[in-house]
Amino acid sequence: MSAPIGPTDSSRVPRFAGPATFARLPRLDQVDHAGIAVVGVPFDTGVSYRPGARFGPSSIREASRLLRPYNPGLDVSPFAEVQVADGGDIAVNPFSIGDAVETIQEAATGFARAGTRLVTLGGDHTIALPLLRALHAQHGPIAMLHFDAHLDTWDTYFGEPYTHGTPFRRAVEEGILDTEAISHVGTRGPLYGKKDLEDDRRFGFGIVTSADVMRKGVDEITDALRQRIGNRPLYVSVDIDVLDPAHAPGTGTPEAGGLTSRELLEILRGLSSCNLVGADVVEVAPAYDHAQITATAASHVAYDLVSVLALNKGA
Numbered sequence: 001m002s003a004p005i006g007p008t009d010s011s012r013v014p015r016f017a018g019p020a021t022f023a024r025l026p027r028l029d030q031v032d033h034a035g036i037a038v039v040g041v042p043f044d045t046g047v048s049y050r051p052g053a054r055f056g057p058s059s060i061r062e063a064s065r066l067l068r069p070y071n072p073g074l075d076v077s078p079f080a081e082v083q084v085a086d087g088g089d090i091a092v093n094p095f096s097i098g099d100a101v102e103t104i105q106e107a108a109t110g111f112a113r114a115g116t117r118l119v120t121l122g123g124d125h126t127i128a129l130p131l132l133r134a135l136h137a138q139h140g141p142i143a144m145l146h147f148d149a150h151l152d153t154w155d156t157y158f159g160e161p162y163t164h165g166t167p168f169r170r171a172v173e174e175g176i177l178d179t180e181a182i183s184h185v186g187t188r189g190p191l192y193g194k195k196d197l198e199d200d201r202r203f204g205f206g207i208v209t210s211a212d213v214m215r216k217g218v219d220e221i222t223d224a225l226r227q228r229i230g231n232r233p234l235y236v237s238v239d240i241d242v243l244d245p246a247h248a249p250g251t252g253t254p255e256a257g258g259l260t261s262r263e264l265l266e267i268l269r270g271l272s273s274c275n276l277v278g279a280d281v282v283e284v285a286p287a288y289d290h291a292q293i294t295a296t297a298a299s300h301v302a303y304d305l306v307s308v309l310a311l312n313k314g315a
């Protein structure tokens with residue numbers, strides 16, 4: 001098999017020239033087959049507060065122009081290991097959440113059947129449910145690490161079951177997740193009541209709060225998470241609001257007291273031996289961003305997730 005087509009060489013074509021694909025990678029239609037695709041889902045009809053995550057994918061792609069091909073944090077050149085391509089955006093209906101959820105599931109199922117693993121750029125957190133459904137059909141129950149200020153295991157908003165605050169309650173109800181190995185990381189902030197935590201525990205989630213990360217440190221936290229996951233198929237969902245608003249102001253439901261981007265990236269790198277089967281980076285809303293702070297963080301998160309997938313060729 002021929003070597004993967006890599007990103008446009010920034011020493012020949014300035015990185016600020018031309019249309020933005022993720023990390024200046026080829027588009028999916030420019031390669032025979034991609035083992036990994038970065039795909040956008042410009043959908044934000046599921047939000048409960050500030051809208052704008054529909055512009056997340058394009059803002060992350062813009063910020064990703066500066067990424068370079070070698071990842072020293074993981075000692076890997078991800079784009080040389082596997083063909084990685086930008087799969088463009090899934091064209092979702094902004095006026096119907098149900099229709100959008102179906103479209104996302106169909107598109108993700110198509111990628112799974114083609115043997116292409118996804119790092120999905122949201123979009124609001126609603127999109128995690130159809131992405132998980134598609135992976136469940138392929139792998140059975142999935143272990144999950146959910147990086148987020150919020151639990152996202154609430155029941156409904158205004159009677160609506162598919163929203164950005166409810167995807168993981170639906171996923172547990174549908175039997176999609178391996179409830180022996182699911183955990184929130186970076187949780188913090190006010191809740192509606194103590195019952196939120198009781199419900200969440202009943203569903204099987206472990207919680208590593210943002211204060212836990214500060215007190216115990218990244219290595220101890222990551223060891224414990226790795227042990228819980230073992231070699232189960234793992235999905236990683238990163239809501240960018242897991243970061244402190246100082247590190248990610250451009251998001252719809254910011255909460256004070258979050259992780260630093262350094263902590264988040266180090267925890268993700270600590271998952272390099274795990275059997276990662278898919279990941280998302282959601283809730284980037286560039287209208288509230290400044291100087292691409294959030295989009296830059298999200299582009300690095302996506303890059304490290306692609307790197308972990310590239311290291312785990314055994315999928």
Ligand SMILES: N=C(N)NCCCC(=O)O
Binds near residue numbers: 125152164165239
């Ligand atoms: N998934 C995110 N970002 N936020 C959920 C917030 C739900 C609420 O309005 O209480």
Ligand SMILES: [Zn+2]
Binds near residue numbers: 148239241242253283
């Ligand atoms: Zn959140």
Ligand SMILES: [Zn+2]
Binds near residue numbers: 125150152164239283
């Ligand atoms: Zn969320």
